[in-house]
Amino acid sequence: MAHHSMRTTTHRGPRMALGRALKQPLLNAVARLPDSVQRAMFKPPVRRICIRVPLLRAVYSGCLRRHPIDLQYGTDTSGLVDSSTLQRDARLVDQLRPYMGSQPTIIRRALDTLGDVAGYTFIDIGCGKGRPMIVASEYPFALVLGYDISADLVRTANANAVVMARRFPQRPPIRALHANVADLQVPSGNVVVFMFNPFGVELMAALLAKLEAGLASGAIDHLFIVYDNPVCGEALDRSPQLKRWFAGVLAYDHNEIGFGPEDAESVVIWQSVRGARPDSYADRNRRIAAKDGLSASLEA
Structure with a gap:
């Protein structure tokens, strides 16, 4: 990670803290506005102007609006939760990314590249309210698990799991667990790990070490990381x-346009060398360009 001078850090700290303190009440206020007002805010001419204002930029993530998947199922996966709300430990806050639900179409199109996943365990790292787990339950996974550092979000994810189990009793079971990366227990067998930019490089290194240990010991037979x-x-x-x-x-x-920060997202999938399937995608090695801690793109 880049290191800043003491002077830069001293000035950035209060500014960042002030920004965080102001942002969540603003987001909460916007979320309470009538749907007609929210729709007006997302009209292109208004959006083009307001998205240039730093404090308002988070409003235009689109995730404050109730997502179509929640209207369809009666679940609660919408909203934006700032990293300082996810975790009070100041040492972890800068490593965590805000919660927002990824788009179901992105999840489905990514999972569709994997081929047969029957019997695999699906794990969502930083599952939040559990939208990817809901989508994953459409597939023949043996079990759908989620891990998150926020006990509140885990409770919501498990409430959503109850809704889905009542509606689709034939689908694989969904369960969310309250845990940080250090406490995470990686299941054995065949595993699909899903992540929507949950945290920074330090926690990613810790997660990768756990996955590598599972592969090296033979506990994990085959692994996909989406x-x-x-x-x-x-x-x-x-x-x-x-x-x-x-x-x-x-x-x-x-029907998802306006419910997320973009209209498309870069997705990269890895598989383990152990138990590897034959390569299917010719342009799989496109270079990742990380623009900042919040977004990445793929070079052509």
Whole structure:
């Protein structure tokens, strides 16, 4: 990680703290506005102006609006939760990324590249309210697990799991667990790990070490890592136990436009060398360009 001078850090700290203190009440206020007002805020001319204002930029992530998947199922996966709300420990806050739900279309299109996942365990790292777990339950996984550092978000994810189990009793069970990376227990067998840019390089290194240990011991037979917005993807590229499976820019479905920060997202997928499937995607080795701690793109 880059190190800043003491002077820079001294000035940035209060500014960042002030920004965090102001942002969450603003987001809460916008979320309470009537839907007609929220729709007006997302009209292109208004959005183009307001998105240039730093404090308002988070409003235009789109995730404050109730997502179509929640309207469909009666679940609660919408909203934006700032990293300082996820974790009070100041040492971890700068490593965590805000919670927002990834787009179901992105998750489906990424999982569709994997082929047969029957019997695999799906794990969402930084699961938040559990939207990827809901989507993953459409597939023949043996079990759908999520881990998150926020006990509040885990409670919401498990409440959503109850809703889905009542509606679709034939789907694989969904369970969210309150844990940080240090406490995470990686299941054995065949595993699909999903991440939507949950944290920075230090926690990513700790997670990767756990996965590599599971592969080295033989506890994990075969592993896929699906990384939506792969800001720390270079760490996975450096692992001798992983190889690229897929790299691409996946578009939102038309009914998801305006419910996320973009209209497409970069997704890179790795598989383990152990138990590796034959390569299927020719452009899988596209270079990841991480613009900042929050976003990454793929070079052509």
